Amino acid sequence: MSDPGPPIPAASLPLAARAPGKCIVFGEHAVVHGAPELVFAIDLETQVFVRPAETASLNHDPAAAASNPYFARALASAWADGSPLAVQTVSRIPRAAGLGSSAAFVAALTAALGAATGGIDRPTLARRSFEIERGAQGVGSPGDTTAVVGGGYLAINGGDGVPLWTVEDGPRRWEVRRVEDPGWIWVVAHSGIPRSTADAVRAVGTRLARPDGPRLLEEFRRVAEAGVRAVAREDRADTASLLARNQELLREVGVSHPRLEELIRAAAPAAEAAKLTGAGAGGSIVALPVPGQETDLVRRLARAGGLAFVVRPAPEGAGLLAAPGPR
Numbered sequence: 001m002s003d004p005g006p007p008i009p010a011a012s013l014p015l016a017a018r019a020p021g022k023c024i025v026f027g028e029h030a031v032v033h034g035a036p037e038l039v040f041a042i043d044l045e046t047q048v049f050v051r052p053a054e055t056a057s058l059n060h061d062p063a064a065a066a067s068n069p070y071f072a073r074a075l076a077s078a079w080a081d082g083s084p085l086a087v088q089t090v091s092r093i094p095r096a097a098g099l100g101s102s103a104a105f106v107a108a109l110t111a112a113l114g115a116a117t118g119g120i121d122r123p124t125l126a127r128r129s130f131e132i133e134r135g136a137q138g139v140g141s142p143g144d145t146t147a148v149v150g151g152g153y154l155a156i157n158g159g160d161g162v163p164l165w166t167v168e169d170g171p172r173r174w175e176v177r178r179v180e181d182p183g184w185i186w187v188v189a190h191s192g193i194p195r196s197t198a199d200a201v202r203a204v205g206t207r208l209a210r211p212d213g214p215r216l217l218e219e220f221r222r223v224a225e226a227g228v229r230a231v232a233r234e235d236r237a238d239t240a241s242l243l244a245r246n247q248e249l250l251r252e253v254g255v256s257h258p259r260l261e262e263l264i265r266a267a268a269p270a271a272e273a274a275k276l277t278g279a280g281a282g283g284s285i286v287a288l289p290v291p292g293q294e295t296d297l298v299r300r301l302a303r304a305g306g307l308a309f310v311v312r313p314a315p316e317g318a319g320l321l322a323a324p325g326p327r
């Protein structure tokens with residue numbers, strides 16, 4: 001294995017941890033079925049503040065601690081001690097927007113619990129965060145949790161060289177490799193339409209089970225594999241045509257949405273390409289701006305009704321914060 005990054009060190013409660021969100025460039029949905037994906041951690045993050053308490057609570061709400069499936073599963077899997085904890089969260093990642101808010105919450109909380117139980121290495125944090133998110137959602141790939149634990153650009157089941165780590169789930173196996181940051185600026189626009197990742201993943205699974213499913217999955221695989229290589233060699237023209245092809249495939253499996261298509265059309269004059277990012281069926285698009293037209297692109301997307309902003313890759317994955325945080 002190559003260098004997965006520094007472990008989360010041992011620390012005692014109260015403590016605070018953080019994890020970035022993520023933006024998928026190529027391969028969402030198909031990655032659930034073992035095809036490649038390219039994803040990067042973004043410069044918006046979730047912070048969690050964890051302290052011992054008399055009663056377990058999430059953002060001061062004991063009922064939320066019991067009913068939030070990510071919280072309940074994280075505690076069950078990473079807090080053998082079982083003593084009650086009060087957890088508070090602060091997040092700048094829009095929720096249900098395809099930008100990894102649940103993966104960031106799970107990874108930050110699991111990093112904090114890992115630190116409080118003697119420290120945790122990064123591959124174990126990635127695997128544990130995946131198990132928690134997958135358990136809470138019922139379906140999914142380790143792409144989101146891997147991105148927010150690893151930071152930077154990562155290829156899942158693609159790219160070259162020795163993997164940083166692997167994640168397994170029954171017969172499925174995903175290898176994680178680092179991809180050099182090409183230094184590009186991306187623009188994201190959230191449609192404001194919330195959606196369920198699990199529903200979208202199940203609908204695509206049903207679609208791919210039809211007779212032409214293997215052909216479609218093969219094309220998803222080809223596009224994402226070529227996309228990882230195009231980004232790695234900083235080839236914007238190839239990247240743009242592969243982004244457009246990936247969007248056609250996502251449309252064909254039914255996870256685009258009229259609002260996403262409107263945003264993609266609105267982006268066109270100032271973008272080399274745009275596609276949905278994440279589970280789709282609502283959520284967000286990501287666009288590769290024409291260099292120098294980033295502000296114009298944000299303006300066009302905002303005029304079309306999107307919550308538009310520039311995203312940059314965050315080189316660092318989940319980790320501890322110096323300050324123990326609010327009480």
Ligand code: MEV
Binds near residue numbers: 144197
């Ligand atoms: C969601 O951010 C990405 C999907 O591919 C689901 C997953 O990989 O778990 C749609």
